[in-house]
Amino acid sequence: MGLLRDEASDPRRALPIGVFDSGLGGLTVVRQIRRMCPQEDILYLGDTARVPYGTRSAQTVLRYSRACARALVSRGIKLLVVACNTVSAVALDMLRVELDLPVLGVIEPGAGAAVAATRRHRVGVLATAGTIASGAYPRAIASRSSRTEVFGRSAPLLVPLVEEGWLDGEVPRLAVARYLETLAACDVDVVVLGCTHYPVLRDLIAVESRRVLGDDASVVDSAEATAEELRDFLATRSLGAASVREGRLRMLVTDRPQSFADVASRFLGHPVTEVEQIDL
Ligand code: DGL
Numbered sequence: 001m002g003l004l005r006d007e008a009s010d011p012r013r014a015l016p017i018g019v020f021d022s023g024l025g026g027l028t029v030v031r032q033i034r035r036m037c038p039q040e041d042i043l044y045l046g047d048t049a050r051v052p053y054g055t056r057s058a059q060t061v062l063r064y065s066r067a068c069a070r071a072l073v074s075r076g077i078k079l080l081v082v083a084c085n086t087v088s089a090v091a092l093d094m095l096r097v098e099l100d101l102p103v104l105g106v107i108e109p110g111a112g113a114a115v116a117a118t119r120r121h122r123v124g125v126l127a128t129a130g131t132i133a134s135g136a137y138p139r140a141i142a143s144r145s146s147r148t149e150v151f152g153r154s155a156p157l158l159v160p161l162v163e164e165g166w167l168d169g170e171v172p173r174l175a176v177a178r179y180l181e182t183l184a185a186c187d188v189d190v191v192v193l194g195c196t197h198y199p200v201l202r203d204l205i206a207v208e209s210r211r212v213l214g215d216d217a218s219v220v221d222s223a224e225a226t227a228e229e230l231r232d233f234l235a236t237r238s239l240g241a242a243s244v245r246e247g248r249l250r251m252l253v254t255d256r257p258q259s260f261a262d263v264a265s266r267f268l269g270h271p272v273t274e275v276e277q278i279d280l
Contacts, residue, residue: 013242016041016250017230018077020068023051024260025162025196026083027267029106030249032227033081037234040247045072047280049255052159054128054195058090061130065091067280069099071252078239081230082106085194085222086128089136102233107131109229110192110222111140114148117218118190121148124183124213126205127194129154137194151186155179155195162197165266168204176205180212188213192220199223200267251275 017037019030023046030044045068047053053061065087069080079102082088082095088105096103114123114137125137132152141150157175166172183191191209193199199221209217234240241247253260257275264272 010238012078013239015076015078016043016248017079017081018043018045018069018072018075019081019083020045020047020072020087021083021196022046022053022064022086023048023163024263024267025159025200027264028196028199029081029083029223029226031268032221032223033230034247034249036227036231037240038246039241039243040234041241042247042249043072043075043077043252044249045252045278046254046260048253048260052128053084053086054130054156054159056130058130058134061086062091062094065095066098069095071278071280073099073101077101079104079230079233081226083196083223083226085110085196086130089127089131089134102237102239104226104230104233106196106222106226107136107140107194109225110194110220111137112144113220113222113225114190114192115141115145117220118148118188119216120187120189121145122186122188123148123150123190123192124180124186124188125150125152125192125194126155126158126179126183126198127152127192128159129156131194137192149186151183151188153179153182155198158201159195159197162200163263165263167201172201172204173208176201176208177212180205180208184212189217190220191217193222196223252278254278254280
């Protein structure tokens, strides 16, 4: 008697959720988590010294991911959300084996949302070269629907455009249209935003998708699907924060905290003042 742990008083509930990305794109996931789990504290790490990950080898991404995950775990988190699609594509299994806490990635939720959205059973994925090369989206979608075909297109130019804050006008529009044109030949009716940065261009991608792919084309945001999965996961495991106050967001980066703070303010829609620099 007395040996069973009372779930309601699990001390892990008070710990923050750890979230990491190669840079600032993961804030699109943070924004969705704050919308769906507003009372959760979040500890965010952006590896701005080593971004981008999307053009690197899987081995290098594994090494960087391990360092990021350990930095967050050593500071005390209850669960890890891998916001980066490239890391989720190549390093999720390794992190799940090595870490003694739940690890959620963005690909499985994005794949689930894509299968639910497609009517023609033909899905297009825009992502980094690393994510496309890994085949992670086709695998995740095949495990949910064997009849759905998946067509990938790497869209590397969209990452620097978002980092620059160049979000409207002809340049991003033409880049998005060019990437979508390859998918038009595949007759897809769903476009998955398979990279942390792309949700920032969501409205533009949605408009161009309808123009290039047809009026019934829809856009699936992995960030949103991940936050929904996180909310359900916290509820079923009784791991959600017990407090009712608004959750705090603490941000760590590995380089250039000031420029991160400037762009983060735009991503999150409110001023960001405190960003700490750490070494991995
Ligand atoms: N975070 C990366 C992703 O979601 C995009 C930026 C990068 O290449 O590091 O795939």
